[in-house]
Amino acid sequence: MSQPPKILLLYAHPESQDSIANRVLLQSAMELDHVTVHDLYAHYADFFIDIHYEQQLLRDDQIVVFQHPLYTYSCPALLKEWLDRVLSRGFASGQDGNALEGKYWRSVVTTGEPETAYHHSGLNRYPMSDINATV
Template identity: 60%
Template sequence: MLKILIIYAHPDPQASQVNRLMLAQAAALSHVTVHDLYACYPDFFIDVARERQLLNAHDLIVFQHPLYMYSCPALLKEWFDVVLTKGYAHGDQAALAGKIWRSVITAGAAESAFSQSGYNRYPLEDILQPFELIAALCQMQWQPPLVLYWARKAAAATQHQHAKTYRQWLEQPLLDDQSSVEMHHE
């Protein structure tokens, strides 16, 4: 079984019911490690050696976070900048080569907002391209993201189903990559 590391970044985790549901499902799995960046580094001083040990010990890395200003929360961006440096993750060394990257995103808008005719003007896949490029730079295998659109307004049943879908994927992440990608929306 693949060892999975979930790097969770949410500056206000109590405000996200669906993320709490998803993390509860993930934490119940023995091959999954949940690593909450804001709980570990409220001062933004990241222990780079510790983070790299965690990455090295896992096969599949999940970056779970809300979409913030078309990107990730600030601490996760800082984490990318100080942990995934040249000489470790890319360049002469590629410590993460062959590992799998998957973004798990909660978005505050409906799926229709992420289109040329929507107010965000671009599909979410386009907005997430910088993450896909970081994965490629680190020679990691990119998997399409798992997204819950309109996360705050999603019905409780939708949130629970999304958490269940997430757990099922965590239980068998490589069974069928394409069928595991479900974009839920209201």
């Protein structure tokens, strides 16, 4: 029997204590031996990211999942900082930036609005598929 792929779940929610949906999702993920849950706000409340540590986490796993709330049609500030700093040129892009080649990337995005808010005629005027294309 083959081993399940190793998954790194990068969780970024600045107010996780207030999010029932994220709490339920995280609890389920934490019960799986092949999933590493990495709470960015718990590790980097000061926004000083250990780039080399984060890059090693990415090297160690086959699947990377970003779990975060939708904040003004984007991700929370710390996740944006993480993306800009960790996925640096030479590591994830540019010449010799192939450390993530062959990895799978997924996003789990939660909202504070009902599903009906994310339609052309809804409160946000855009479907989630359009919003997720930019996140």
